[in-house]
Amino acid sequence: MRIIDFFDRGVSLDPDRACLKDASVTHSYGEVQKRSYRIGNALIAGGLKPEHMAAVYSPNCAVAFECLLGILRAGGAWVPVNARNVAAENAYILDNCDVEVLFYHSEFEASVALFRKECPKIRQYVCIDKPGAVAGTPFVEDWIANAPETDPDVPATRDATASIFSSGGTTGRPKGTQWSHLTWETMIANFYSSLPIGKPPVHLVIAPMTHAAGGVAMMLMAAGATHVILPHFDAEHVMHAIEKEGVTHLFLPPTAIYVLLAHPDVRKHDYSSLEAFIYAAAPMSVEKLKQCLDVFGPVMAQTFGQAEAPMLCTCLTPKDHLVLGNPKLEHRLASCGRPTMFTSVGIMDDDGKLMPPGERGEIVVRGNLVMLRYYKNPEATAEASAFGWHHTGDIGYLDEDGFLYIVDRKKDMIISGGFNVYPSEIEQVIWGHPAVQDCAVIGVPDEKWGEAVKAVIELKPGAKATEAEILKLCKDTLGSVKCPKSAEFWDALPRSPVGKVRKKDIRETFWKDQKRAI
Incomplete structure (x- = not known):
């Protein structure tokens, strides 16, 4: 399946259900689908070919997600651009990934001025919140005004490029990790097999859409989730939103969770709607995790992945967290869970030998979750794929019950x-x-x-x-x-x-x- 097919499944469940909700607008699934048609058709009319690159450079907001869906609708490949990067790094990413179309928020006009000099492959700029500062740069609403409101229905094979996420390199230069539609399909399958959905989801989008929060949003669209979008992290706003909106799912890195726990009002809100509070991207303090279980309830869920094998190589499910107070099992809270349904995880020594339980070595993974390749970097691809497994660069071990523990990092990152x-x-x-x-x-x-x-x-x-x-x-x-x-x-x-x-x-x-x- 194409990624856009998962979104269309969400539409089919209830086209009138709210899909994207930010401080300015609330758009239903049916409305977002029609807008994605128009954006996709405008991209195709402008010359975007299947698997060619387009990017969105914006804070979290509804129209940024709609532009992302429009890129996928046109058969293009999405290149996430982190708003927190310095402009020079984003210029490198855009140029290295051969981006042709950039949707951007006017907040970043100064950075876009640099891109116009450093990124000659970008042939179309579209401002998403008003006409651009440079003459001829259209406002997205004007740009799609005459575009057909019909599905362009661009076919794609499972191995076609769907997105290029940035990963680091040993020199600090980002490498493009090339994901296929099958990469996304496998990640979505791992998600639903690890974290089954109960009631219609309400997803609180806080972390940048260019990272895990965006991935979770795309996965939850298949279940018709309402995405409540906050422009940035603010502990008080997060607590209020969970209670007011009946949030079922959210993702935060441990650093933000620690800020939540330290807030004096953290125990004054109702979190009973939560089903999965996902934490990932960095090690989590076990003591802080115990506090989370006390404050938010048995809803914590940890995942382990990286840009090369996204998000769900392993999962410590909410059920797996129910070991608090059990001296024989509580150590599992320091793990990142068991391998997910559609991904193999192993521990390997430097000679390519898989290690038995309890032995430390490099964490390796394989399966359709792994990226196609590093974009335009066959040497790095070959190095990361030695012995037929993807090498994560993390050192860890699997215990006798199959839980993965990360203990060190092989490289300097x-x-x-x-x-x-x-x-x-x-x-x-x-x-x-x-x-x-x-x-x-x-x-x-x-x-x-x-x-x-x-x-x-x-x-x-x-x-x-x-x-x-x-x-x-x-x-x-x-x-x-x-x-x-x-x-x-x-x-x-x-x-x-x-x-x-x-x-x-x-x-x-x-x-x-x-x-x-x-």
Whole structure:
């Protein structure tokens, strides 16, 4: 099935049911379907071919989702663009993924000005909330005004490219993970087999639609879910929305959940409508998870995945969480669940041998959930696909009951607040400071962020620098997500006999008393 077929299934269940609801509009499934027809037909009339790339660059809002559905309706491939990235990184993503059409919110006009210079393959810009600042840039409502309100019905094979999500690289440059319609179909099958739907869902969309929240929304459309869209995370707004809207499903990374738990009014709201409160993207504190079960009830659900094998390689279901107080089983709360129905998960050593239960090695997965390939990057594809399995870069083990535990990371990547951060990119910036001799950027344990980005710096003899100026340099260059949370200065960084900085030794300084290594 095409992804758009799952949305159309939601329409068939009840075309009058609210589909997208934000602060400005509420559109029913039938209305959204007709708007997707018009957007899709306008894209086709403008020359978008099947499997060619189009992107949406916007905060969470109803019209952004409609443009996404329009891209899929036209047979195009959706390239998510994270609004939190710095403009230069998004310019690289758009150009590297050969994006031809960009729908954007006027909030990002300054970034779009850069794209017009750096992304020559983009031949059509469409502003989604008003006419664009540059002459000739249409407002989406005007652009689709004369488009037919009929289904263009563009066929697609299961292996056709449906989307390209960005993943990181060892140099920090994002790689495009190429998903087929079958990738999406498998993810949706894993979702419903792991988290069966009860009453008609109400999904609270808070995290960026370019990440897990968007994926959950697309999956829940097949069940005719109402998507209540918040523009950004605010603990009080989230609590009110769950109670007021009768929310059944939501996704948040652990960092946001910790903010919810710390709010003084967290126990003053009714969460009885919840069926699945999904957390993922970073390790979750077991103690905080116990608090969640106490506050929100037996509704917590954890998934494990990555851009290359999206979201549902494993699932710790709400039922799996019902081990609190059982000394023989409570340790499962530190796991990320069992492999999902349509994905195989194994533990592999460096020679390609699968390890028995309890033995640590690299977590590998295979099946139709795995991406087609890295876009235009056969070398990286071959490396990640060694021995016929996709290599996640995470170290873990499976217990005797098949529950997966992640204990370390094979490469230098840091996951802070659910976002991938690559140390080499930050180190390049810090090395450019005139007082810096050398540096190492690592992830250190942090109760809120899971891992906090930290810079450990060796200054040149006689040179001086402050933590504040290092952090400002990083923030100005890379943005707040990649900026270290702290920096400290050492007289000398530990080095190997050949002079290479020993990051493992630096990390050990901060992780030695922890029960986890990520």
